[in-house]
Each structure stands twice: as C-alpha cells, then as structure tokens.
Amino acid sequence: MKKEWYxxxxxxxxxILFIGVIQLISNHREPSQSVVDISNxxxxxxxxAPNLTEILFALExxxxxxxxxxxxxxxxxxxxxxxxxxxxxxxxxAILAAKPDLVITLWFEQQKAVADSLKRLGYRxxxxxxxxxxxxxxxxxxxxxxxxxxxxxNQLLKNINSQLNNLQLKLGSxxxxxxxxxxxxxxxxxxxxxxxxxELIQLAGGENAIGNTLQQYPPIGTEEILVCGAETIIxxxxxxxxxxxxQKAAEKFWSKWEHLPAVKNKRIYVVEPDTxxxxxxxxCQGVELIARCLHPDIFAQKQNTxx
Amino acid sequence: MAETLTxxxxxxxVVICLAVLVVVMCLCAVVGTQEISLKKVFAGPGxxxxxxxxxxxxxxxxxxxxxxxxxxxxxxxxxxxILQAILRNPLADPYILGISSGAGLGxxxxxxxxxxxxxxxxxxxxxxxxxxxxGTVWLVWFIGRFTGKSQVxxxxxxxxxxxxxxxxxxxxxxxxxxxxxxxxxxxxxxxNITEKSLSVLGVSAACILAGIFALFCISHRLNVLTLGEEExxxxxVDTTKTRAAAFGLAAFxxxxxxxxxxxxxxxxxxxxHGVRLIFGPDHRQLLPVSGIIGGIxxxxxxxxxxxxxxxxxxxxxxITAIAGGPFFLFLLAKYSRKVSxxx
Amino acid sequence: xxxxxVENLSFGYRSKEEILKEISFEVTSGTFLAIAGPNGAGxxxxxxxxxxxxxxxxxxxxxxxxPIETYSVKELAQKIxxxxxxxxxxxxxxxxxxxxxxRTPYLGTFGFESQTDKKxxxxxxxxxxxxxxxxxxxxxxxxxxxQRVFIARALAQNTPxxxxxxxxxxxxxKHQVDIYDLLKxxxxxxxxxxxxxTHDINLGAQYADVALLLGADSSYQHGxxxxxxxxxxxxxxxxxxxxxxxxxREKFFIPLGKFAKDSSQIGRKPDSSA
Numbered sequence: 001m002k003k004e005w006y007x008x009x010x011x012x013x014x015x016i017l018f019i020g021v022i023q024l025i026s027n028h029r030e031p032s033q034s035v036v037d038i039s040n041x042x043x044x045x046x047x048x049a050p051n052l053t054e055i056l057f058a059l060e061x062x063x064x065x066x067x068x069x070x071x072x073x074x075x076x077x078x079x080x081x082x083x084x085x086x087x088x089x090x091x092x093x094a095i096l097a098a099k100p101d102l103v104i105t106l107w108f109e110q111q112k113a114v115a116d117s118l119k120r121l122g123y124r125x126x127x128x129x130x131x132x133x134x135x136x137x138x139x140x141x142x143x144x145x146x147x148x149x150x151x152x153x154n155q156l157l158k159n160i161n162s163q164l165n166n167l168q169l170k171l172g173s174x175x176x177x178x179x180x181x182x183x184x185x186x187x188x189x190x191x192x193x194x195x196x197x198x199e200l201i202q203l204a205g206g207e208n209a210i211g212n213t214l215q216q217y218p219p220i221g222t223e224e225i226l227v228c229g230a231e232t233i234i235x236x237x238x239x240x241x242x243x244x245x246x247q248k249a250a251e252k253f254w255s256k257w258e259h260l261p262a263v264k265n266k267r268i269y270v271v272e273p274d275t276x277x278x279x280x281x282x283x284c285q286g287v288e289l290i291a292r293c294l295h296p297d298i299f300a301q302k303q304n305t306x307x
Numbered sequence: 308m309a310e311t312l313t314x315x316x317x318x319x320x321v322v323i324c325l326a327v328l329v330v331v332m333c334l335c336a337v338v339g340t341q342e343i344s345l346k347k348v349f350a351g352p353g354x355x356x357x358x359x360x361x362x363x364x365x366x367x368x369x370x371x372x373x374x375x376x377x378x379x380x381x382x383x384x385x386x387x388x389i390l391q392a393i394l395r396n397p398l399a400d401p402y403i404l405g406i407s408s409g410a411g412l413g414x415x416x417x418x419x420x421x422x423x424x425x426x427x428x429x430x431x432x433x434x435x436x437x438x439x440x441x442g443t444v445w446l447v448w449f450i451g452r453f454t455g456k457s458q459v460x461x462x463x464x465x466x467x468x469x470x471x472x473x474x475x476x477x478x479x480x481x482x483x484x485x486x487x488x489x490x491x492x493x494x495x496x497x498x499n500i501t502e503k504s505l506s507v508l509g510v511s512a513a514c515i516l517a518g519i520f521a522l523f524c525i526s527h528r529l530n531v532l533t534l535g536e537e538e539x540x541x542x543x544v545d546t547t548k549t550r551a552a553a554f555g556l557a558a559f560x561x562x563x564x565x566x567x568x569x570x571x572x573x574x575x576x577x578x579x580h581g582v583r584l585i586f587g588p589d590h591r592q593l594l595p596v597s598g599i600i601g602g603i604x605x606x607x608x609x610x611x612x613x614x615x616x617x618x619x620x621x622x623x624x625x626i627t628a629i630a631g632g633p634f635f636l637f638l639l640a641k642y643s644r645k646v647s648x649x650x
Numbered sequence: 651x652x653x654x655x656v657e658n659l660s661f662g663y664r665s666k667e668e669i670l671k672e673i674s675f676e677v678t679s680g681t682f683l684a685i686a687g688p689n690g691a692g693x694x695x696x697x698x699x700x701x702x703x704x705x706x707x708x709x710x711x712x713x714x715x716x717p718i719e720t721y722s723v724k725e726l727a728q729k730i731x732x733x734x735x736x737x738x739x740x741x742x743x744x745x746x747x748x749x750x751x752x753r754t755p756y757l758g759t760f761g762f763e764s765q766t767d768k769k770x771x772x773x774x775x776x777x778x779x780x781x782x783x784x785x786x787x788x789x790x791x792x793x794x795x796x797q798r799v800f801i802a803r804a805l806a807q808n809t810p811x812x813x814x815x816x817x818x819x820x821x822x823x824k825h826q827v828d829i830y831d832l833l834k835x836x837x838x839x840x841x842x843x844x845x846x847x848t849h850d851i852n853l854g855a856q857y858a859d860v861a862l863l864l865g866a867d868s869s870y871q872h873g874x875x876x877x878x879x880x881x882x883x884x885x886x887x888x889x890x891x892x893x894x895x896x897x898x899r900e901k902f903f904i905p906l907g908k909f910a911k912d913s914s915q916i917g918r919k920p921d922s923s924a
Contacts, residue, residue, distance in 0.1 A: 088494070089620050092368045092502060093341045099357040109430055109491055117502040121367040123357075215483045311750055311771070314762045395740045527761025531751050533741050537734070541701060542807070543727025543755030588741035591761055 041148040042102035042124070048090050048114070049106045051130060051280035053078050055140055056104070058156055058281040059149045067098040074274060074282075090114045102126060102146060133199050136279045156281060163284040164203060167291060170298060176207040177294040180230035180262065185253060189219045196279055204290035206232070225257055232294055233262045236273040246270045269293045312589055320592065324599040331603050332377060335610040336369040340617060371502045375567060376609040376623070377602035378508070379500070380574055382515045382564040384582075384601025387575030388594050389522060389557035392529040393550055394459055397583070401561040401575035404466035404554075405443040408473035410565045411496055413439020415480050418488045432495055437566035443469060444558040448551070458536060462554075498571030498624030500609045511563055518560035519598055525552055526590035533588070571624050573631035574601050581638045652676035652715075653811060653843050654700065659709035661692070661699060669695055671868035672709065677860070679810065682837050682844045684854035684875060687864030688888050693847045696864070697815050700845065701732050713811070727755040731804035733814040736796035742787040745780055745799050746771065752806035774806035778832060794825035801829065805836065812836065814846040818853070826850070830857045852902045855879040863887055876901065 044066045047053040053072040056065055067082040069090060082098055085091030092114055095103060103118055105111040107129035115125045126146050128139040137157055144153020179201050181191040191197040192213040201208055209230035210220065220228075235250055237243050247270040254263050262268060271293065275286035292299045337345065347361035357363075386401035394403070413435035450465035451458075481489060503511075531544045532553075539546050564571070578601040579593065586592055608626040615621065654677040662668040669692040677683050685693050698704045699711060702718055711718040713729055721729070731752070739748070752774070753767040763771070775781040778798040788796055797817060804812055812833070818826040834857050836842045848854045854861060854875065861878040863871040865887045871878050881894040884903055892905040 085620065088490070091340060091620060093339055093364050096360050096364050096368065097341045099360060101357065108487065109432065110494070113430070113501050116504070117367060117371075120504055121363050219482070311746060311763055311768065314760065397741070524759055524761075527754065527757060530743070530747070531754050534739055534748075534751070535737075537698075537703060537732075540703060540723055541727060541730075541732040542751055543724040545723045583741065587747075588743055589747060 042100075042146070044098065044100045044102070045147065046084060046095055046098055046100040046103045047072065048084070048104065048111055049087055050074070050078075050274075051136075051278045052104050052106070052128070052143075054278070054280040054282065055143055056147075059140075059144060059147065059152045061147055061149065064147070066100060067095065092117050096121075104128065104143065104146075106130065130279050132196050133203075133279070133283065136283065140281070160281070160283055164287065167203070167284070167287060171205040171291065171295065174205050174295055174298065176205060178209040178229055178231045178261075179206040179290075179294060180209040180225075180228060180233045182233060182235040182250075183217050185235070185250075187219045188221075188225075189217050192216050192218055197276070200276060200283075200287050200290055201294075203287045204294055206290065206294045225260070229261060231261045231265070232267040232269070233260075234290065234293055235268075235270050236277055237270050238273070243270055243272065267293070312592055317592055317595075321595050321599070324596055328377065328599050328603050328606075331606055332373045335606050336365060336373045338610055338614060339364065339369055340614060368502050371505070371508060372500050372609060372613075373606055374508055374512075375503060376500045376605045378512055378515050379564045379568045379571060380578075380601040380603070380605025381519065381598040382560040382601075383571060383575040384578040384597040384604075385519050385522060385594055386557040386561040386564075387601075388579040388582075388590065388597045389529070389553050390575070391579055392533050392590060393553055393557075394463065395533050395535075397580055398576070400572075401557065402570065402572075404462060404558075405447045405469045405473070406440045406558060406561050406565065407570055408470045408477065409439040409441075409443025410436040410562070410570060411439070411492075412443075412473050412477050412480075413437070414495055414569075415477055415484070415492045418492050419480050419484055432492070433566040436495075436569075437562045440562035440565055441558060443473065444554070444562075448554060494622065495569045497622040498569045498627070499622050500568055500605075500612070503567070507567075511567055514563045515560050518556050518563075519594070522553065522556050522560075523591070523594055525549060526594045529553060529590045530588070568623070571605070571627055573624075573627040574605055577631045577635045578604060581635060584638055651679050653679040653713070654845070655710075655712040655715070656700075657710050657712075659696075659699065659711060660707050661695060661704065662707060663695075668707075668868060670699075670864075673870055674709075675862060675870075675872040677843060677845065679843055680837065680841045681860055682834065682858045683846070684858035684861045685845065685847045685864065686849070686851055686854055686861065686879075687870075688866050691864035691866050692868075693864055694815055697732075697813055697845070697847055701730050701813055702726050724755045727807070727809075729809055730811045730813055731807040731809040733797075733800050733804045733812065733817055735816065735819060736793060736800050738789050738796070742789055744785050744787050745791070745802075746775065746784040748788060748799055749774055749780075749784075749803045749806050752803045752808075755807070770806045770808050774802040777805060777835075778802040794821045797821060797825070797829065801832065810841075811843045811845065814844070816847055816849060818848075818850065826853065833857070851879055851884060855901060855903075879903070 043064050045064045046067045048069050050072045053068045057075050067084045069087045070083045071087050072078040084094040102124050104126045105115045115127055119125050130136050130139050140153050144150045181197055183189045183191055193208050194216050198208050209228040237246050250270050251268050254268055257263050275282045343361040343364050348365045352362050383401055390399040390401055391397050414432045417431040417435035447465045447469050451462040454461045528544045528549045531539045531542050536546055579597045582597045609623045612621040612623045612626045657674050659673045661670045687693050750771050775784055778801055780798050780802050818829055830853055833844050837844050858875040861875040863878050890905045892903050895902050
C-alpha cells in the first residue's frame with residue numbers, strides 16, 4: 001500500500017516538473033521585452049490609464065491618441081476619445097479595433113495580462129511602473145523617447161522641477177506641519193510613510209503624523225489618533241458627490257476628537273482628488289494644493305499663484 | 308431485456324455532445340464587442356499588426372478565451388461530479404474540501420508579499436493559488452486519514468476545520484492589504500476568463516484532459532462507492548484507494564482551473580446535478596457528459612460576460628451565478644419526480 | 651471440502667472485551683448455515699469478520715483453504731457476496747444498475763459489461779423476479795422488492811459463498827418464505843454455500859442444514875440445525891421460555907412470555923421425541 005503512495009507522489013512530481021520545464025522553455029522562446037523601438041514615430045497611441053493620458057496630452061500628442069480608458073477625464077478633450085474599457089479591465093478587442101501602433105500600459109496585473117496578449121500578436125507595448133515621484137519622472141522620459149517627443153519631455157520635466165523648486169523657495173525653512181492624510185473614513189485608513197502621498201506631503205512642507213508602519217495604508221485606531229498630534233487633516237474627495245457636502249461630513253466626523261490641534265484650529269480639508277491621487281504631469285498643482293492646506297498663511301500673502 | 312449502458316451508446320452520446328460544444332464554441336467566437344466578419348478572418352494574418360484586425364481579434368482574443376472557458380468549465384463540472392460521488396452528496400461542489408480557501412490564500416499571499424516572478428506561464432497569483440489549492444487538499448486528506456481512515460465524515464470535518472482556519476488567515480492578510488492589491492485579489496477570485504498564450508493553454512488542456520480521462524477510468528468504481536463503505540468493499544472496490552485517486556485527480560484538475568481563471572462558482576455544483584437529473588447517475592456517462600456540458604455552459608456564460616454590457620466586462624463568475632440559479636430551479640421542477648431524496 | 655474454516659477466532663471492539671472467544675467451525679461447500687443468537691452475541695460481527703471488513707484479534711479464517719488476509723478486496727469479492735439490509739442509495743440508480751454493480755470485480759478497464767456479465771445480470775433478475783421493474787429507481791419499490799434486488803445483486807456476483815445479514819428482517823410472511831426458498835434453490839441447484847444470520851429460529855431451522863448458535867457469554871453451539879435448535883438450547887441461550895412443537899419432520903419453537911394465554915403448555919415436551 002505504502003509503495004503505491006510513493007509511486008503516485010513521484011509520478012505527480014514528475015508531471016509537475018515536466019510541465020515546469022516545458023514552460024521555462026516556451027517562456028524563453030517568446031519575445032520577452034517590449035523593446036522601445038524608436039524607428040517609427042507612433043501615430044496611433046492607446047493609453048490605458050488616466051495619468052498616462054495626461055502625460056501624453058502634456059507632450060502635445062493629442063492628435064496621435066486614438067483611444068483611452070474610460071476613466072480618462074483630463075484634459076477635457078480626453079473624454080472625447082474612443083474608449084477601450086476601464087483602467088481595471090481593458091477590453092483587448094476594442095484596443096485591437098483601434099489599430100494602435102503603440103499601447104502604453106501600467107504595470108499591475110490586469111494591465112500586464114492585456115499587454116502580454118497584445119505582445120503575442122506583435123503589437124508595440126510600453127509598460128511603465130509609476131508608484132513614486134521619481135518613477136513618474138522616468139516614465140515621462142520613456143514616453144518621450146518612445147513617441148519621438150524627447151524635447152517636449154525634457155521641457156516638461158524641467159517645468160516640473162522648476163515649479164517644485166519655486167515651491168520649496170516659497171516655503172523656505174518653514175516648520176513642518178503634521179498631517180494626517182485620510183484615505184478612507186470607515187474604517188479609518190490613512191496614508192503611511194511609504195506612499196507617494198507621503199512624498200507629496202513632504203514636498204509641500206509637511207510631515208506625516210503617522211510614524212513608520214508596516215502597511216502602506218494602515219487602518220488606525222483611536223489611540224493613534226489621540227497620540228498623532230495632527231495639525232492638519234486632509235482627505236481626498238471620493239466619488240462624484242459634492243465636495244462641500246463631504247467637507248461638512250468630514251468636519252462632523254472629526255469633531256469627536258476635539259483635542260487634536262487640527263480639529264481645534266479647524267484645519268480639516270477635503271480636496272479635489274485628481275491632482276493628488278494621480279501621479280501625473282499635474283504633480284505640482286497637487287503639491288501646491290496640499291501646501292495651501294498646510295501653510296495657508298504663506299499663500300495668503302502672495303497673490304500670484306505659481307503655475 | 309434490461310437496458311444497460313454500453314460503450315457504443317456512450318460513445319455516440321459523447322460525440323454528439325462534443326459536436327454541440329464545437330458548434331457553440333465557434334458561434335461564440337464570432338460574437339463580441341467588436342463586429343468581425345469570418346471571411347476576413349480566413350484571409351489570414353496581415354503582414355504586420357493592425358492589417359487584419361478581424362483575424363487578430365478572432366485568433367488572438369476570442370479563440371483563446373473560448374478554449375479556456377471550455378477547459379475550465381469541463382474541469383469544474385467533472386470535479387463537481389467526483390466530489391459529489393465521494394461525499395455521497397449531490398450538493399457538494401469542487402471547492403468544498405478546502406480548494407477555494409487554499410487557492411484564495413495562495414493568491415492573496417502572492418499579492419501581499421509583492422511576488423513578481425512569472426513562472427510556469429502564469430502570473431504569481433495563479434501559480435500560488437494552484438500550490439495553495441493542492442497543498443490544502445493534501446492537508447485535508449492527511450487530517451482525514453489521521454482522524455478516521457479517510458472516510459467521508461472525517462474528510463468533511465477536516466475540510467470544515469481547514470476552511471475555517473484558512474479563512475481566518477485570509478481575513479488577516481486582507482486587513483493589511485493595500486486597496487489596489489485587495490481589489491486585484493478579489494477580482495481574481497471572482498473568476499475571470501482572459502486571453503492566455505497557446506503554450507499555457509496547451510499544457511493546461513493536457514493536464515485537464517488527462518485528469519478527466521483518468522477519472523473516467525475509475526468512474527465505474529465510483530458508482531459502487533456511492534452505495535456506502537461496506538457495500539463497496541463487498542463488491543470488490545478498494546474504497547480508500549479509489550477515494551484517494553478520485554479526490555486527488557479532482558483536486559488537481561480543479562487547481563489547474565483555478566490557476567487559469569480564479570474561482571468560478573456554480574459550474575461545479577449545478578452542471579453535475581442537472582446532467583444527473585436528465586441522464587441518470589451512472590458515472591461512466593455522467594462524468595464525460597457533465598464535462599462537455601460544463602464547457603458549453605461556461606463558454607456561453609463568458610460570451611455573455613463580455614458582451615452584455617458592451618465595453619464593461621463582467622467577471623464570468625457573476626454570470627454563472629445569475630444564470631445558474633434559475634436554470635437549476637427549472638431543471639428541478641421539471642424532473643423532480645426522478646429525484647428520490649427530495650420527497 | 652470446507653469452503654469456510656474458522657479456527658480459534660477471537661474478536662472484541664475494544665482491547666479488554668471479547669465478543670467472540672475462540673470460535674472454531676467449518677462450513678462445507680454447498681451447505682446452508684444459519685447463525686442465530688441473542689442481540690450482542692456477535693452475529694453481525696462474525697459476518698463482518700467472514701467478509702473481511704474486520705480483522706480477527708486472534709485465530710484464523712480460511713476462505714477456500716486460503717487465509718482471508720491474503721485476499722485482495724477484489725479477489726475476496728469474487729468469492730463472497732454479502733447481502734445486508736436493503737436501503738435506498740443516495741443517487742437514484744435503477745434496479746438493473748444496482749444489480750450490474752455486482753460485476754465490478756470482473757470488469758475491464760473502462761468498466762463496461764461484457765456478454766458474460768450481462769448474462770449473469772439478467773439471470774439474477776429473472777431468478778429473483780425483479781426483471782419486470784428493472785428500469786425503475788430503487789426508491790419506487792417496496793421494501794421487499796428492494797431486498798430482492800440486493801439478493802439479485804449478490805447472485806449476479808456469481809460467488810460460491812453468499813453471506814446474508816437478516817435478509818428478511820422487515821418483510822412480510824410471503825416475502826420471507828419466498829426469499830428463503832430462493833436461497834435454498836441457489837444452494838441446491840447452483841451449489842452455493844449460504845450463510846445467513848437470522849433472528850427467526852423457525853425459518854432457520856426449516857431451511858438450514860447446519861446452525862451456529864452464539865451465546866451472549868461468548869459460548870457457541872455448532873452442529874446440525876435440528877440438534878442445535880433444540881428447545882433446551884434455545885431456552886438457555888436466549889433466556890426465554892417457550893413451546894416446542896412438531897409438524898411431520900418440521901420442528902418449531904414459540905417463545906412464551908408472562909401473558910401467554912395457555913401457560914400449561916410451558917415446559918411441555920414435544921409429542922414424539924427427536
């Protein structure tokens with residue numbers, strides 16, 4: 001009896017190894033990279049994410065864009081383009097029907113699967129990972145190279161950097177304001193230090209009220225709230241409901257914690273989400289938006305908005 | 308003289324069902340959010356990408372999906388037949404003995420720990436889900452053996468215990484996941500049919516078909532197994548070995564299906580039930596016919612999932628649940644006089 | 651030639667207890683053995699030992715001169731067919747499907763019945779008079795009809811030995827007699843060895859050639875049915891008083907309780923001596 005179990009187990013292992021070897025071999029044979037081929041200037045570009053679309057428009061590629069994902073809404077002209085499914089589930093057939101010569105995708109699983117399908121059919125794919133500010137800057141450069149808009153890309157990068165520098169100058173050596181960035185109200189989740197939101201906060205002259213955490217967006221409890229000493233609370237608006245309403249709701253929600261400096265000084269803000277949750281060319285607008293919340297005094301003095 | 312199932316009769320029925328499957332697959336491959344014309348498809352691929360989109364859509368997107376749906380449907384339906392036989396319960400499904408929580412745990416582990424290696428032609432989630440499913444099944448079998456010679460009750464108890472424990476772990480991991488990781492996992496777990504490469508399809512097809520064939524070879528013993536432990540032994544069936552083989556093979560093909568498409572529900576529960584109501588409980592027939600009808604069902608469900616809302620694509624699991632329920636009720640109403648235990 | 655040979659067999663479910671203690675008996679091929687005894691004496695246990703479901707703690711069982719442990723499950727099923735209480739299977743198999751399962755020990759790889767298999771199946775259906783409802787599911791039959799189906803299955807298995815555990819427990823008088831008639835026919839016409847556990851002493855005595863009377867105290871009596879089923883033995887082993895009567899060469903025993911109407915009959919010896 002025992003011998004048969006061993007035999008069965010060995011056979012299974014053998015089958016699995018065999019399959020694994022076949023897969024390894026076939027993986028090597030498949031074209032593995034989306035080589036950025038600069039020989040042809042792409043004329044029909046498909047973008048699968050809102051921030052990618054914004055970058056493309058910023059590089060003045062509006063005419064070359066043939067289709068975008070359905071949640072691309074900035075600039076307004078983006079909404080008029082053909083739709084190819086959502087950010088989460090792109091529709092491969094629609095992408096094919098748009099006859100692209102370059103498809104730009106993000107790096108996460110769902111989009112990677114679509115990218116693989118298209119690659120197998122011989123399409124040119126550019127896959128980018130944009131989860132931090134420096135990754136965004138690299139992505140802008142890569143897109144510039146792929147679309148033969150190197151000059152524009154460099155210009156855009158220069159602009160972004162100079163705007164950020166100006167902002168730093170304006171802020172000078174101001175005291176860092178402790179910020180609690182609320183991502184979700186129930187249960188309460190905040191942005192931790194290992195997020196790009198944290199990067200934005202730091203650029204805007206702030207400091208995350210939450211210390212280092214294991215999770216990127218940890219749920220926090222009452223104790224941490226009491227201890228964090230947040231001087232400002234910022235929440236990005238959710239969904240399409242009215243921001244003023246959300247502002248009122250947030251103020252009501254936080255009124256419980258009257259000892260928090262943020263609540264005492266009424267420094268609770270609900271902000272427009274797009275510039276702060278989308279890592280794109282409007283980065284500086286996002287940072288400035290946050291800076292206004294953190295240091296309203298500095299911005300009240302100067303009339304001109306740096307843009 | 309009395310009517311018995313002969314290999315001749317079975318072959319004819321299987322061939323007819325296969326023919327229906329092929330027809331359905333072809334019809335569904337022609338349907339989609341983009342209109343394509345078959346004439347253009349037959350013209351063959353263009354010189355470069357974009358020349359003959361009809362061909363590209365048909366061969367690159369639709370055919371792989373339709374083939375995948377058929378394979379997953381067949382695997383889940385056959386696995387459902389086997390689990391219902393082993394547990395002597397027409398309400399069992401392929402996920403009942405830990406496969407779903409094992410797969411879920413594997414998938415969420417891969418996502419949380421940010422594992423990115425792509426191996427065995429599958430995303431890390433898929434591969435870990437596969438390993439998780441098989442590992443859990445082995446654990447359930449081991450505990451079942453430990454507590455009571457792998458008899459039905461002990462298997463069920465072990466399954467319940469493992470499911471509970473793994474669900475707790477999954478809940479914990481879920482609580483610490485990032486929102487987009489979370490969304491990814493849940494979405495994957497809802498069951499999706501996507502386009503895969505030919506090599507992945509080929510290997511998966513080989514695994515699933517081999518598994519189904521092996522199960523077919525023991526299906527006459529499964530008939531006997533459903534009579535009970537003592538009766539089966541009296542009729543010359545080694546119950547432990549047969550159960551182990553059946554369970555192992557069913558778990559294997561289910562794990563392959565889960566690796567390919569996440570947890571598609573309902574197929575493994577209603578198809579065997581429905582086929583049994585119409586064709587009777589003889590597993591030599593029930594198994595292959597359920598497999599083929601499972602394939603047909605999922606092909607149609609997937610076609611609906613990708614066309615019913617236009618650009619918005621639904622996970623196929625949603626369609627199987629919505630379509631499956633009423634369909635099964637209808638079958639039940641029509642054939643209920645045949646079902647003895649309902650009375 | 652003894653087709654079943656039991657030597658010094660002992661068995662208990664828990665380590666301290668012993669339900670069966672050093673039992674030895676032989677069953678010659680082609681005989682009808684009735685096993686009787688009070689509840690808990692170990693009749694079903696003995697049956698389960700004989701068909702290989704349980705393993706003896708001590709002693710040996712030989713089936714057809716080979717020790718029972720050396721048989722594989724399949725080989726043993728070709729020697730012994732077991733009939734237990736009828737039941738309705740979870741899945742609604744038809745009569746012919748259930749009877750066909752008897753051929754499992756003989757089927758090829760894919761499990762399809764050959765001509766020989768079909769012959770045995772049809773014969774079994776005819777002999778038990780179940781052919782007329784062969785395509786009906788078991789749930790639609792009466793208890794008696796179902797029991798005949800299970801017996802048909804045992805017959806289709808074509809084994810030299812048939813073990814039955816109270817085959818007529820819930821059946822009406824006609825069915826009881828019919829089934830025992832069938833078993834006796836099997837023995838006499840086909841040379842099968844029948845071992846039947848029964849609560850019904852009288853039927854046992856009527857049909858069996860030899861009998862094994864198990865006592866609750868692990869004692870046992872083995873011998874010709876007429877001798878074993880004597881009034882003294884029955885009264886002693888079962889602990890019940892009764893009336894023994896005789897019609898021709900057929901003896902019968904009727905248990906009498908406290909409220910028996912004609913108590914003067916208790917203890918009366920039969921008219922002519924054995």
